[in-house]
Amino acid sequence: MRPLPDMNLLPALDALLRAGSVAGAAAEMCVSPSAMSRTLARLRRVAGDELLVPSGRGLALTPRARELQPQVQAALAGALAALRPPEPAELSAVERDFVLRANDATAAFLGPELIARAAREAPGIRLRLLPEGDEDPADLRGRIDLDVGQLPELPHDVRGETLAHYGYRAVTRADGPYAGERLTPERFAALPQITVTRRGRTWSVVDERLAVLGLTREVPATAPTYGAACFFVLRSDALALVPGLFAAEAARVMPLAVLDIPLDLPTVAFGQAWHVRWDADPAHHWLRSTVAGIVRELGDGSGTATGAATP
Incomplete structure (x- = not known):
């Protein structure tokens, strides 16, 4: 040549x-x-x-x-x-599929508003939400367009952005025997609890904090998703420990009471991650900005929260 x-x-x-x-x-x-x-x-x-x-x-x-x-x-x-740098996206004319990965709690409180905004601002954008599993951040190089939730250590070619820090709440059926109680650590430890884990583990930071106080708790069952945990407590006297924002959304549509967990638990960093090739893409920038905006609006400083860590 x-x-x-x-x-x-x-x-x-x-x-x-x-x-x-x-x-x-x-x-x-x-x-x-x-x-x-x-x-x-x-x-x-x-x-x-x-x-x-x-x-x-x-x-x-x-x-x-x-x-x-x-x-x-x-x-x-x-x-x-x-x-020449790309022109600002005419979102009304964009035709794209975006694949997002999130746990069920994130999908429940983030998904409805994200779908509504896409319908208003970018009707040609179609959102495909996939569940969390044994995922690899390297999936962002091809299969996944945006990871949303608690982020693992990311490879060099994947961007990460922390959007908020959230905590957990306890939910119980609204007509349960302690739905209106202000729980103490002793009372909290005495109540049966449903935890959420994909691997069936029952020991977590909650048990560590209780052990410092000389307390232990009973976990009669674990659930694979936060939604399943809420359904479990509707037919029992147990508590389910779920992300705070998910607790608020679940209590809005289900007969659940939301209780504070009387322990000093760490918050969970909640963020989004994407491959560097999308940095300057206008439609992907809209997606990231919209997710960040929704999270900011939901994060009102009350301490309610989401994330992928299991208490």
Whole structure:
């Protein structure tokens, strides 16, 4: 393959062909006439043609130069278009599928508002929410467009953004025997509790905090999702420990009471992650900004929360 010529010659050639003179091209390119004359000499060697030849007191374009003129203009316009930053997205005209990965709590409190905003602002965007599992952040290189929730350690080519820090609440059936109680650590430890885990583990930071107080709790069952845990407590006298924002959403549509957990539990960092190739993509930027905006609106400082860690 022949080596490419110096592409910096292209704007100079365009100016020379349009101006039809060295002085005119030099003025347009803001260089001296002698510098433009040297550039013309280089262009003649590259093109294998004189391009501009003496004609009376001026210069005239050769037939080859006239033939090249529309090609040069098109090449220069194409190069400028390729290097120009993307135009702001006309979201109403965007047709895209975005694949998001989130746990069921995040999908429950974030999904409805995200879907509603997409319908209003970008009706051609279709959202595909996938459940969390034994996922790998490397999935963001191809299969997943956006991870939302508690983020693991990310590889070098994946961006991560923390949006908020959240905590957990306890839910119980609204007509249960302690639905209106203000729980103490002793009372909390004495009540049966449903925890959420994909692997059936029952020991967590809750048990660590109780052990410091000399207390233990009973976990008669675990649930694979936060939604399942809420259904479990509707038919029992147990508590379910769920993300705070999910607790509020669940209590809005189910007969549940929301109780504070009387322990000093750590909060969970909640964020989103995406591959670096989407950094400057306008539609993906809309998606990330919309998710961040919804989380900010929900995070009112009350300490209610979401995340993927299981208490």
